[in-house]
Amino acid sequence: MRLGIRSHAKGTFHSYVEKGKELETAKMFRVAANNFIVNITFGWEHAVAITDDKDAGKLVSHRFPQYSFHAGMNPKFFRYLILDEKFKHHLKLSSPGGAGRNRVLKLSDMLDYKMYVPKQEEQSKIAAYFERLDYLITLHQHK
Numbered sequence: 668m669r670l671g672i673r674s675h676a677k678g679t680f681h682s683y684v685e686k687g688k689e690l691e692t693a694k695m696f697r698v699a700a701n702n703f704i705v706n707i708t709f710g711w712e713h714a715v716a717i718t719d720d721k722d723a724g725k726l727v728s729h730r731f732p733q734y735s736f737h738a739g740m741n742p743k744f745f746r747y748l749i750l751d752e753k754f755k756h757h758l759k760l761s762s763p764g765g766a767g768r769n770r771v772l773k774l775s776d777m778l779d780y781k782m783y784v785p786k787q788e789e790q791s792k793i794a795a796y797f798e799r800l801d802y803l804i805t806l807h808q809h810k
Contacts (some may be wrong), residue, residue: 670698670725672705674712676750679704679722695726701742702733703749710772711762713755717746732774744790747797754780 669682698704700723706714707730718733727733736742748754761777764770784790 668725669695670704670718670722670727670731672709672714672716672731674709674714676713676715676755679716679718681722681725684726695728696731696733698722698725698727698731699733699735702735703742703745704731704733705772705774705777706731707772707774710777711759711770713758715749715758717742717749739787740784741787741790741794743794743798744784747794748782748784754782 669684671680671682672678673680698718700718700720702718704716704718704727708714736745757780758772758777761780762770762772785793
C-alpha cells in the first residue's frame with residue numbers, strides 16, 4: 668500500500684499497489700506512525716499531515732519526507748498546530764516556482780518556521796480538547 672497526503676491538511680489516504688508494479692517500490696520508503704510528513708510537490712497546497720498507526724508501514728517516495736518529534740513533543744498537538752493559517756502561508760512562501768503545479772517545497776525554508784510550543788502537559792490538554800471538539804462536530808454532522 669502507498670500513502671498519499673491530502674491537500675489543506677486533511678490527512679492521509681492509502682492506495683493499492685497493482686500487481687506487476689511492485690518493482691517501483693524499490694524507490695519507496697516506509698512510513699512510521701506519529702511523524703510529520705509533507706508532500707513537497709503540493710506543500711504549497713498545505714499537503715501535510717501527522718501520520719498515525721493506520722499509516723505505519725505504507726510506502727512513500729522521496730517526495731514525502733518524514734520528520735519525527737523530539738521527546739516532550741506530542742504529535743496529536745501538532746496535528747492541530749499544522750492547521751494554522753500562518754503555517755499554511757509559510758508553506759506557500761517556501762514553495763518557489765512557477766504558477767500552478769510547478770512549485771516545489773524548499774525543505775530548508777519550511778524548517779525555518781518558528782513556533783512557540785507549550786510544555787508537554789499543556790500540549791496533551793490542548794490536543795485532548797480539540798480531539799473532543801472534533802468528535803462532537805462529527806456527531807453533530809451525522810444527525
